[in-house]
Amino acid sequence: MKLQTVQHFLNTIVFFLILVLFLTACSHPSTKSIEGVNKSTSKNLQVGQDHKDAGDNEQLFNADPQKKGENTDSNHINEQQENHKIDFSVKPNELGQVMILMYHNVSDKESEWSRSYDNFKKDLQILYENGYCLIGLKDFIQGRIDVPAGKTPVIITFDDGLQGQFNFIEKQGKTIIDPHSAVGIINDFAEAHPDFGKKATFYIYYPLPFRQKEYIKEKLNYIVSNGMEIGNHTYTHANLTKLSSEKIQKELALNVKATQGYVEGYSVDSLALPYGASSKSTYNFLKQGSFEGTSYKNNAILLVGANPAFSPWDTRFDPYRLPRVRASSPYFEQWIKYFKENPGERFISDSNPDIITFPKELKKHFNEKVANKKVITY
Numbered sequence: 055m056k057l058q059t060v061q062h063f064l065n066t067i068v069f070f071l072i073l074v075l076f077l078t079a080c081s082h083p084s085t086k087s088i089e090g091v092n093k094s095t096s097k098n099l100q101v102g103q104d105h106k107d108a109g110d111n112e113q114l115f116n117a118d119p120q121k122k123g124e125n126t127d128s129n130h131i132n133e134q135q136e137n138h139k140i141d142f143s144v145k146p147n148e149l150g151q152v153m154i155l156m157y158h159n160v161s162d163k164e165s166e167w168s169r170s171y172d173n174f175k176k177d178l179q180i181l182y183e184n185g186y187c188l189i190g191l192k193d194f195i196q197g198r199i200d201v202p203a204g205k206t207p208v209i210i211t212f213d214d215g216l217q218g219q220f221n222f223i224e225k226q227g228k229t230i231i232d233p234h235s236a237v238g239i240i241n242d243f244a245e246a247h248p249d250f251g252k253k254a255t256f257y258i259y260y261p262l263p264f265r266q267k268e269y270i271k272e273k274l275n276y277i278v279s280n281g282m283e284i285g286n287h288t289y290t291h292a293n294l295t296k297l298s299s300e301k302i303q304k305e306l307a308l309n310v311k312a313t314q315g316y317v318e319g320y321s322v323d324s325l326a327l328p329y330g331a332s333s334k335s336t337y338n339f340l341k342q343g344s345f346e347g348t349s350y351k352n353n354a355i356l357l358v359g360a361n362p363a364f365s366p367w368d369t370r371f372d373p374y375r376l377p378r379v380r381a382s383s384p385y386f387e388q389w390i391k392y393f394k395e396n397p398g399e400r401f402i403s404d405s406n407p408d409i410i411t412f413p414k415e416l417k418k419h420f421n422e423k424v425a426n427k428k429v430i431t432y
Contacts, residue, residue, distance in 0.1 A: 140404050142432055144204030146411040149419055150401035151362040152194065153186075153389060154209040156378040160218040160236040168218070169382060171234045177381065178243045178250070180390055181208055188251035190283050191324055195354045195373055197366045197424070202249070203405035206393075211356065211378065212236060213287060213326055215258030217265035220273050237277075252280070257287035257326035257356075260312045271316045278317050286310065286325045286352065295331045299339045306352075307345035323353045330358030341374060362389065365401055367410055369421045404430075 140146065155177075159168040169177070186208040187201040194209055201207050212219045221232035231238045236254070244252035256277060258264070264273050277284055288294065289308040297305065310322045325340060332340060332355075342351040353373060360377040364370045379389050393400040404411035407427075412420070414431035422429075 139406060140409065140411055140430060141203045144404075145397070145402055145413075146203070146404035147398065147400070147402045147413060147416070148199070148404060148410050149365045149368050149412040149416045150206075151364060151393075151399055152207055152209065152401045153362045153393075154191070154194075154211060154356065154376060154378040155381040155386070156356075156359065157210065157212045157219075157236070157381045158214055159216040160234075160239070162234075164383075166382060171239065173383075174236065174239055175243070177386060178239070182243075182247055182250050184390060184394065187249065188253040190253040190281070191255045191285070191354060192283060193253075194363075194366060195324070197427075198407060199366075199401075199403065200407040201403045201405070203403060205403050206401050207403070210240075210254040210381075211257060211285070211326065212254065213257045213328075214291070215256060215263035215265075215287070219256060220264045220277070222266060222269050222273075237282075253282060255283040255285050255324070257285040258309075258313075259287045259291045259328075260289050260309065274313065274316045278320060283324075284313055284317070284320065284322060285356075286313075286322050286350070288325075288328055291328045293329055293331050294327065294336070294340070295333045297336070299336045299343075300345075302336055302339045303343035303350075304345045306340070306343065306350050307348040310350045311348040323351060324356065325352045325354070326356040327358065337374075359385070362400075367421055367425050368419050370419065371421070 157169055157174075160171060160174050161168045162171060164170040164173055185205050187205045189199060189201065189207040189209060191209050191211065193199060194207065199207050217235075219236045221235040221238075222229050223232045224230075231241065233239070233242060240252045240254060244250060256263075263270060266273070274284060286306055286309045288305040289312065290305065292301075292305045294302055294305070306325065313322050314320055327340075340352065340355055342349070344350070354376055355374045356376045356378055358378065359380040362379060363376050364372075366373075379385060398413075409428045409430055410420075410425055411430045411432070417431060420429070
């Protein structure tokens with residue numbers, strides 16, 4: 055009898071132990087898991103709260119049609135996590151304006167069409183100190199803008215292919231780049247400030263670009279191999295308003311042919327108008343044409359002077375009428391001051407070239423037809 059009582063007591067203890075373990079397994083871990091998810095989700099939503107329409111924009115402008123309309127919880131969390139890659143504290147605005155600076159000669163004198171050596175160096179220093187980075191015109195036109203978060207792209211262009219832009223000198227029996235020429239100054243500045251870059255576009259005409267006949271091929275190949283660019287400035291620096299459509303095509307095609315004779319296969323795909331002159335009746339021939347078997351196609355046509363250009367994703371952007379800022383006093387200083395006082399109008403990078411980020415109040419200017427990237431507004 056005592057043995058049965060002990061056995062019954064042990065069975066009762068075992069039963070309660072099993073019951074306690076069962077309830078612990080079914081309730082406590084589950085509660086802990088739910089709390090973990092809620093905390094994580096709450097944190098994500100809080101970070102993205104001011105950017106709540108970012109997920110909607112990504113779906114609306116996503117290049118993959120299969121991803122449109124998907125709205126699962128996991129996708130929403132992933133979109134919020136995508137926001138974490140953007141540093142919103144720098145106030146990214148990739149619908150802001152970009153300066154395309156227009157230089158001509160760089161020499162020992164300062165004049166309307168020549169920047170002195172010292173002032174050109176100061177220009178680069180001012181740009182660097184104010185958060186600008188050099189990019190190429192090709193990258194700008196194609197929307198390949200890759201600069202650090204909070205930085206602003208700027209494009210440097212040179213017209214006419216003058217010797218002060220790119221000069222070779224002899225020193226101790228060696229041929230070197232003149233450190234006072236534009237290329238030499240850009241190289242030296244980039245060596246001291248590698249994050250600034252050394253992109254530039256040279257709009258040249260023939261038959262003597264950079265004015266040193268024996269070095270034409272070497273200079274043009276140096277430009278291309280060092281990430282700089284060559285553009286079309288007609289073959290003879292012609293006033294295009296005075297030419298027929300046939301002669302316009304001849305001027306532009308011969309320039310392309312000559313450049314490709316020095317740099318095999320190079321794509322000359324932008325034009326800087328000599329004197330800023332063009333005619334409505336022949337404007338289409340500036341975009342593309344051919345002459346005696348040589349074809350050309352310009353993705354951009356640059357004007358003379360005026361103001362900064364709109365972002366390539368802005369509805370007001372026109373690659374065939376790109377304005378430039380004259381890089382001389384007082385114009386250069388005026389625009390630096392303007393963007394310092396009006397930071398909301400300048401292009402500010404989000405650092406991710408695959409995402410377009412801008413304040414939501416600018417959405418009315420966003421050209422979704424040309425955007426093939428993810429879009430985030432805030």
